[in-house]
Amino acid sequence: MTGGAARVRVPVGEDAERWITRAGCRRVLFVVHNVTSATRLLDVLPLFHGDLRLQMVATCTGSSPFLAGVPELLARAGLPVLPWDQAKDTPFDLVVSASYGGELAALQGKLAVLSHGAGYNKRLATPDTGHRTPDTGHPSPAPVFGLSPDWLLDDGRPLATATVLSHPEQLDRLRSGCPEAAPTAVLAGDPCYDRVLAALPHRDLFRRALGVGPGQRLIVVSSTWASRSLFGGAWEPESDDLLPWLLSRLTAELPADEYRTVAVLHPNIWYGHGPGQVRAWLDNARRAGLDAIPPLDGWRQALIAADCVLGDHSSVTYYAASIGVPVLLGAFPQQDLDPLSPVAALGRDAPRLVRRGSLRAQIDRVVAAHDPGRYKELAEQASSAPGESAALLRRLFYGLMDLPEPGGRPALLDPLPLPPYLPARRTAPVRVLTGGTGSHPREVSVVRYAVAGAEPEPDVPGDCAHTVVDEETRETGRLRVADVVVRYAAGDDPRLGPPAAWTAEALDRYPYCALAAYVDGPDRCVVRTRDGDLVRLSAAAGPDGRADLCDPAAYASALHAWLASGRPLDTAVPGITVRTGATTHLVAVEPLSPTAP
Numbered sequence: 001m002t003g004g005a006a007r008v009r010v011p012v013g014e015d016a017e018r019w020i021t022r023a024g025c026r027r028v029l030f031v032v033h034n035v036t037s038a039t040r041l042l043d044v045l046p047l048f049h050g051d052l053r054l055q056m057v058a059t060c061t062g063s064s065p066f067l068a069g070v071p072e073l074l075a076r077a078g079l080p081v082l083p084w085d086q087a088k089d090t091p092f093d094l095v096v097s098a099s100y101g102g103e104l105a106a107l108q109g110k111l112a113v114l115s116h117g118a119g120y121n122k123r124l125a126t127p128d129t130g131h132r133t134p135d136t137g138h139p140s141p142a143p144v145f146g147l148s149p150d151w152l153l154d155d156g157r158p159l160a161t162a163t164v165l166s167h168p169e170q171l172d173r174l175r176s177g178c179p180e181a182a183p184t185a186v187l188a189g190d191p192c193y194d195r196v197l198a199a200l201p202h203r204d205l206f207r208r209a210l211g212v213g214p215g216q217r218l219i220v221v222s223s224t225w226a227s228r229s230l231f232g233g234a235w236e237p238e239s240d241d242l243l244p245w246l247l248s249r250l251t252a253e254l255p256a257d258e259y260r261t262v263a264v265l266h267p268n269i270w271y272g273h274g275p276g277q278v279r280a281w282l283d284n285a286r287r288a289g290l291d292a293i294p295p296l297d298g299w300r301q302a303l304i305a306a307d308c309v310l311g312d313h314s315s316v317t318y319y320a321a322s323i324g325v326p327v328l329l330g331a332f333p334q335q336d337l338d339p340l341s342p343v344a345a346l347g348r349d350a351p352r353l354v355r356r357g358s359l360r361a362q363i364d365r366v367v368a369a370h371d372p373g374r375y376k377e378l379a380e381q382a383s384s385a386p387g388e389s390a391a392l393l394r395r396l397f398y399g400l401m402d403l404p405e406p407g408g409r410p411a412l413l414d415p416l417p418l419p420p421y422l423p424a425r426r427t428a429p430v431r432v433l434t435g436g437t438g439s440h441p442r443e444v445s446v447v448r449y450a451v452a453g454a455e456p457e458p459d460v461p462g463d464c465a466h467t468v469v470d471e472e473t474r475e476t477g478r479l480r481v482a483d484v485v486v487r488y489a490a491g492d493d494p495r496l497g498p499p500a501a502w503t504a505e506a507l508d509r510y511p512y513c514a515l516a517a518y519v520d521g522p523d524r525c526v527v528r529t530r531d532g533d534l535v536r537l538s539a540a541a542g543p544d545g546r547a548d549l550c551d552p553a554a555y556a557s558a559l560h561a562w563l564a565s566g567r568p569l570d571t572a573v574p575g576i577t578v579r580t581g582a583t584t585h586l587v588a589v590e591p592l593s594p595t596a597p
Contacts, residue, residue: 299316
């Protein structure tokens with residue numbers, strides 16, 4: 001990707017005509033600055049699919065400090081990758097970029113520049129000037145990225161043939177900030193936002209993919225990059241870093257069966273600091289059940305599925321508000337934003353997350369008080385042509401190439417895929433509080449909190465308490481004193497199963513354990529008691545016939561509480577009701593032969 005890389009000989013190059021199979025194709029170059037900008041290029045890539053008249057290639061400017069992850073992303077796209085020097089030497093019919101980084105003026109071809117976020121909102125200094133006023137030397141506000149001469153002009157002339165905007169409010173700011181580039185402006189909507197809008201009907205499927213069950217709230221922690229972001233923690237000079245408090249309270253205050261937590265972090269965090277480091281920073285929260293959504297896939301599905309987003313001045317938080325999701329702002333440096341931008345307006349209107357008081361109370365309050373139309377005006381500024389970006393962008397791209405659009409085929413974006421099933425997994429010890437155990441009706445209330453790191457155990461009311469430990473925990477010493485030991489695996493896993501064998505072995509390994517549970521499905525487990533009874537616990541399906549997605553370890557805890565209260569096992573047959581928060585789960589209790597497979 002850099003100047004020292006070997007030049008490509010096919011499909012472009014000095015003797016390419018000798019080697020190519022399809023000759024005479026128009027050339028389209030996608031310019032990648034970093035992973036963030038590349039994701040927007042991936043959004044529009046399908047607009048060129050199916051056209052035998054085109055040859056697409058990609059290149060990387062090499063100018064971004066965030067180059068990690070780019071080779072893997074380009075390999076995933078499957079396009080030929082030109083070294084930057086060769087890209088500058090090669091003529092193209094169309095050049096598409098989602099950033100102004102690098103020597104774009106050196107490229108040969110009509111250049112269309114897209115935003116790689118929700119429009120243009122942030123101030124960002126160009127690296128060459130630092131934006132100091134020449135007369136005083138005092139710092140002046142950095143220009144608005146994508147709407148100021150510092151980014152848009154080259155020797156006083158517009159850099160791009162087409163400056164793609166998603167809404168007229170951006171055009172108004174462009175005319176004010178850089179009137180020379182205004183004639184290049186094209187209103188063409190927002191393909192990222194359109195993909196989100198098209199997927200809204202699949203919200204329930206996305207929630208199930210993340211293991212969110214009935215009565216459970218999905219909380220998304222979202223952060224952009226840089227020190228004044230939520231993840232950076234330095235957005236106010238005099239304030240303490242909010243992130244350690246937030247990560248700890250997600251575990252300590254939110255019951256595991258009533259809340260599901262995931263993190264959506266900007267790619268520059270992942271690739272600037274390294275995925276391994278990000279996972280290390282999040283280790284306690286991850287062992288307590290938080291999942292970090294990969295930076296390329298799944299973040300939009302998580303937003304659609306969310307009940308609340310704890311965010312900052314990122315495009316992700318703005319997109320969430322635009323589709324009606326309640327937001328709480330944990331960081332919001334107004335000085336980093338154009339005050340006329342929609343994202344800045346969100347910061348002036350949305351409630352703030354504060355360290356004082358309960359995190360859970362703040363989340364519950366903003367969800368309960370949320371008006372779905374609260375951010376309607378801001379949502380309208382996300383795109384002036386919702387659902388139409390594919391047609392508008394394809395018309396623009398083909399017009400720049402002086403090539404008729406493909407006939408008889410509408411311009412379409414790829415639908416958001418259904419993510420793989422990703423239920424919460426807690427390998428930290430879980431403190432379980434039970435109450436309301438009664439025979440008429442047969443019911444047990446269960447409240448579970450993961451205890452990770454140095455967090456104190458939750459101080460909440462309950463009739464009885466016990467500890468559940470995953471056998472794959474890092475805190476192996478806790479297994480010796482666990483009341484319940486649990487293992488998650490397929491029933492026919494040859495390393496562990498059948499469940500009857502593992503549960504017997506677990507009770508032998510952990511002599512102080514009262515019950516061993518083998519979770520072999522999303523809604524069921526097999527448990528063995530210290531008395532040797534083997535029982536299948538399985539939750540009744542919902543009204544739609546789908547599996548109850550409550551963690552089956554909660555059912556094992558309910559049975560343990562039932563037995564610990566002095567009730568015999570046969571009084572739990574044929575089933576008990578397990579209550580988690582306001583949700584009830586009808587759990588069948590089926591005795592098995594102690595030697596059952």
